[in-house]
Amino acid sequence: MSRRTKKPDAEARRQRAIQRIGRDNAACPICGENDPRCLQLHHIAGRRYGDELAPICANDHCRLSDMQIDHPDAIGEKLNNIERIAHFLLGLADLLELAIAKLREFPKYLIADIAPHYPAARSDMP
Numbered sequence: 001m002s003r004r005t006k007k008p009d010a011e012a013r014r015q016r017a018i019q020r021i022g023r024d025n026a027a028c029p030i031c032g033e034n035d036p037r038c039l040q041l042h043h044i045a046g047r048r049y050g051d052e053l054a055p056i057c058a059n060d061h062c063r064l065s066d067m068q069i070d071h072p073d074a075i076g077e078k079l080n081n082i083e084r085i086a087h088f089l090l091g092l093a094d095l096l097e098l099a100i101a102k103l104r105e106f107p108k109y110l111i112a113d114i115a116p117h118y119p120a121a122r123s124d125m126p
């Protein structure tokens with residue numbers, strides 16, 4: 001007979017994810033993903049430079065963490081507040097950069113979705 005513990009059901013896993021994120025209604029500010037199982041807490045400035053967290057989907061979290069690799073290295077052993085603020089602003093700029101890229105894509109999908117419902121523009125009209 002197996003001595004394995006009972007697996008948590010889907011709702012228990014969802015509740016655990018909500019607890020990990022710290023709130024029930026979180027959504028990725030870049031793509032809108034709101035399934036708590038897909039959200040992770042991202043250190044906006046980078047783990048070393050600050051504790052400000054944002055719920056970000058796993059894919060966008062991966063992109064943002066990769067972008068942080070290009071941020072400047074620490075100036076010295078001891079961090080100062082100006083350096084922390086600078087890294088927070090860099091992280092915020094990364095987040096906005098991804099959000100703006102999504103914002104530029106979205107209208108194209110809207111237009112592509114609605115275009116088939118309208119007759120093609122007539123070439124003989126002024």
Ligand SMILES: [Zn+2]
Nearest residue numbers: 028031057060
């Ligand atoms: Zn996302």
